Amino acid sequence: MQTTIHEGSQLFAATSLGVNGNSCMTCHRGGGRVEGMLPSGKKIPSLIGAAATFPRYNKRAGKVITLEMQVNSCIANALHGMPLSSDGPRMVALVTYLTDLSQGKPIKLQGASQ
Numbered sequence: 001m002q003t004t005i006h007e008g009s010q011l012f013a014a015t016s017l018g019v020n021g022n023s024c025m026t027c028h029r030g031g032g033r034v035e036g037m038l039p040s041g042k043k044i045p046s047l048i049g050a051a052a053t054f055p056r057y058n059k060r061a062g063k064v065i066t067l068e069m070q071v072n073s074c075i076a077n078a079l080h081g082m083p084l085s086s087d088g089p090r091m092v093a094l095v096t097y098l099t100d101l102s103q104g105k106p107i108k109l110q111g112a113s114q
């Protein structure tokens, strides 16, 4: 498990997931542990607790999206990379890393009680 978390943290910092020189860390600073910043200078929240808010209804997509779908959306839009297979080793490592960032955080499914 520790190895997979470590692999995920390395992938998070790697430019190899895309083709434009960006890594996840370009925007999600400090391994996602601190407030992030887009290239435009716009601030985005840290990823601490983010994994505990998926699956989530995404208004723009008009459907419920999983953490894997969110990761692939960032890979496609922000890194111009190819989507990862949801059960492949790289997605598993990233999801394990992101889930570790939510260790101890309450699961918050929007509309779960409706």
Ligand code: HEC
Binding pocket: 012, 017, 022, 023, 024, 025, 026, 027, 028, 038, 039, 044, 045, 047, 050, 051, 053, 070, 071, 073, 074, 075, 078, 079, 094, 098
């Ligand atoms: C160019 C900036 C940028 C890069 C690079 C980027 N992201 Fe994101 N990410 C965003 C933005 C902006 C959001 C806010 C939601 C959206 O627009 O979909 C986001 C949202 C997320 C979320 C959901 C956070 C939440 O609380 O809703 C996760 C998880 C995430 N990104 C993971 C990643 C991973 C993993 C990578 C690398 C494969 C990555 N991101 C690369 C900009 C980026």
